[in-house]
Amino acid sequence: MNMSFREKSIWISLVSTLLIFGDYFLNIISLSSLPADAAKAATLGLSLRALFLIIIVEIVCQAMLAASNRKAAELGADERDKLFEYKGNNFGYTVLVIGVFITLGRIVFLEINPEIIEQSTLLNIPLLTAHILLFSFIFSEVVRFSAQLYYYRSSH
Amino acid sequence: MATLPIKNKIRELRFFADEMTQQELAELIGVTRQTVMAIEKCKYSPTLEVAFKIAEVFGQSIDEVFQYQSP
Numbered sequence: 632m633n634m635s636f637r638e639k640s641i642w643i644s645l646v647s648t649l650l651i652f653g654d655y656f657l658n659i660i661s662l663s664s665l666p667a668d669a670a671k672a673a674t675l676g677l678s679l680r681a682l683f684l685i686i687i688v689e690i691v692c693q694a695m696l697a698a699s700n701r702k703a704a705e706l707g708a709d710e711r712d713k714l715f716e717y718k719g720n721n722f723g724y725t726v727l728v729i730g731v732f733i734t735l736g737r738i739v740f741l742e743i744n745p746e747i748i749e750q751s752t753l754l755n756i757p758l759l760t761a762h763i764l765l766f767s768f769i770f771s772e773v774v775r776f777s778a779q780l781y782y783y784r785s786s787h
Numbered sequence: 788m789a790t791l792p793i794k795n796k797i798r799e800l801r802f803f804a805d806e807m808t809q810q811e812l813a814e815l816i817g818v819t820r821q822t823v824m825a826i827e828k829c830k831y832s833p834t835l836e837v838a839f840k841i842a843e844v845f846g847q848s849i850d851e852v853f854q855y856q857s858p
Contacts, residue, residue, distance in 0.1 A: 710818065711819070786831050
């Protein structure tokens with residue numbers, strides 16, 4: 632497949648984000664069955680693991696990519712890369728803003744109806760607000776990468 | 788992505804410029820080979836700066852290299 636250095640780099644970011652944070656969020660959902668203290672400890676462990684993994688995977692894979700495409704890595708982003716990055720950022724930003732408003736709406740809703748928390752087992756996940764915000768951020772990143780890749784693929 | 792209304796004759800000009808490769812042209816104008824390929828296929832319209840650079844490489848005026856065809 633005829634891909635530029637930047638496109639390959641975005642593929643790495645997309646796949647690693649999907650795998651690492653996909654696993655993270657699946658594990659977070661399963662925490663609702665645990666007691667609160669155990670769930671909090673597990674959440675911290677999962678968060679640190681995901682953070683550590685994404686940093687390591689990105690550094691190692693991007694470094695390997697740059698080493699195998701040294702000339703392209705030194706050239707940096709050209710005007711087409713920057714245009715696609717800009718378009719991707721627009722999509723990602725929209726998703727992030729929607730996520731922030733959903734989170735705000737949830738906070739306000741639960742403030743008005745606190746009894747809902749006790750009725751729902753899913754809402755008993757510790758730090759749920761933080762997870763929703765994190766999910767919004769990760770989803771916005773996935774949308775951003777996907778939009779850029781769409782533009783790259785469309786211009787071939 | 789559909790082809791864009793700005794057409795060009797870069798492929799022809801490369802051929803007559805001693806069969807210049809896309810990579811060579813890309814290096815001369817400071818973009819990637821994939822960008823040159825996208826411009827040639829009319830899948831991406833370059834900025835004025837890059838359009839002028841391409842014209843300069845081939846010693847042509849910009850309107851000899853790029854033509855606007857209304858869709």
